[in-house]
Amino acid sequence: MSIEITGVSKSFGPVAALKDVSLSIAEGKIYGLLGRNGAGKSTLLNIITNRLFADSGTVLIDGEPAAENDRALGKVYLMSEKHLYPEGMKVANVLKWSRHFYPDFDMDFALTLAEKFGLNLNKKVKALSTGYSSILKIIVSLSVNVPYVLLDEPVLGLDANHRDMFYKILVERYSLRPATYVISTHLIEEVAGIIEDVIIIKEGEIIRQESCEGLIAQGYTVSGNRTVVDQFIADKNVIGSDDLGGLKSAYILGTLDRGAVPADLEITRLDLQKLFIQLTA
Amino acid sequence: MLINTEDQRPIFIQIAEGIEDAILTGAYPEESQIPSTTEISIRYNINPATALKGVNILVDSGIMYKKRGVGMFVMAGAREKLQQKRRNQFFENYIVKLIAEAERLGISPREIIMMIERGYER
Incomplete structure (x- = not known):
């Protein structure tokens, strides 16, 4: 069980965002996807989840092609920078709808997290601050219960206390219900202890993929x-x-x-x- | 126990040494249960696999033992075993470094001995 990315390339006009990227993401591991701004991290995550189409190459999720395949894509959740919810929707309804899309969505857990973070369920999505907007997305990501959770800049706008809470909840969730987490972040020191494997992307190419401890050694x-x-x-x-x-x-x-x-x-x-x-x- | 990702030692070594320290100070008495790897990983924001690696060092060296389905326990005699091990490392970890620094500062062996005596008098 894994996500296999083979020979994926993607250009935006004259700009090559990904160049012949091949990558294997195994089941039940926490990955750090590290790269500078514009290195191609978000493009890669969006291609895996079929939100962007690769110019060439394939993505297999547990052996099945991901492109236009609802069953395969149902195993992957991407928390992206953009909100995909209607702006006027209330937080409580975001959670309710998430349960429709992800049958294993754990509503009790989501509500517990909302209380822990102090997220107001009656607020509209557009009224949330950057931090609370991230918190809402974090809560959904940790509650969907799918095998692969991709987190693109999960702690954007979170204060130090909330970031610490997020890391602790992530580690606890991972211990109790192992799943694959791919965390794309610029706050490297904060996740250095949590991630097991590192994927480093530079100018659209994967320059390193190995265990964090192994790389440092x-x-x-x-x-x-x-x-x-x-x-x-x-x-x-x-x-x-x-x-x-x-x-x-x-x-x-x-x-x-x-x-x-x-x-x-x-x-x-x-x-x-x-x-x-x-x-x- | 403090875990620092910028420390010289890999995190799993820091975990093992942190538990050793707790056994040496008596915070984790012999035959008592230590926190689970899940608890350790949440407390220090580290990957459970890393925590397990650290704990396994202590299991392999006979400092702790696993009770299936219950958890990890400090082995009887672990404290003495650790004291012996740390005594053996004392020369490398403290004396060799002390002499190197003393040489940089031009402190004579006699002065070092006097300082040690003064330290004990405090």
Whole structure:
């Protein structure tokens, strides 16, 4: 059981948004879909859910083509930036209609979440602030009970407390009812501990897909006196560096031979955000 | 227990060491049940698979054991075992680093010993 994306390309006029993207999204894992603005994250998620049509390539959901296939698409929920609800609709009715579209929708859970977040059920969708608009979409996403939930910028406009609540509820929900979650976000540090696999997209191409822990373990940071650092990194795969006067930190991909490190150099781990910044610069 | 994604150690190692610390301080007494991996992952916003990986290190090294359908428990004798392990690491983790810093600052071995004595007198 998986979503298999094979050779998907998509252009908007002269702009190639996705270039021959192939990707496998397995069942029951939390993925981080990371990319800079305009890298093609939303385009990819919209193609998976048939909201946009690929110029070429295929998307299979549990072995079935996704395009124009209600049964396959019923297994996937996309929380996107845009609201698809009529603006005059009340929050309570959004939840009610979600149950019509997703037979396994958990209304009790949705109402519990609405109370936890303080979402007013009688408000109209258009009257919600950016934060509460995200909260409504989060609540629907976590209540639909489908095997694949794609979250495009889920915490947009949420304050720190609500973001923390969301991460905790997501982890709890995932523990009790494992499903696949693909989280596209710019707040990398906040999700670094939650995501199991990372997908990094750059200018329409997938440049990395692997376990988060595995990716981080592939590199290290070396810091110290600039001359000594420069000597040490001369024959290494340097993905970036920061200078501060005579001090230098260099980010290296590759395995470290601890014995070969000069005593006055400090070796530290790469963190996901730094690695991401260097890989997508 | 504090979990930091920018820490030097992988998160699952931090989980294992955090539980070890709690056993050493007596917060998790021997034969008592520790929080479930679900509780740990919610508390620290981490993936349940990572929490499980951390807990499994302790199961493999005989610090904890699983009771099927009930949960995870601290093994009898775990505290002493951990004390022994931490004693073995004490030289690497503290003394080697202490000497390296002392050398950078030009502190003599004799001065270090005097400082240690002063530390005990406080």
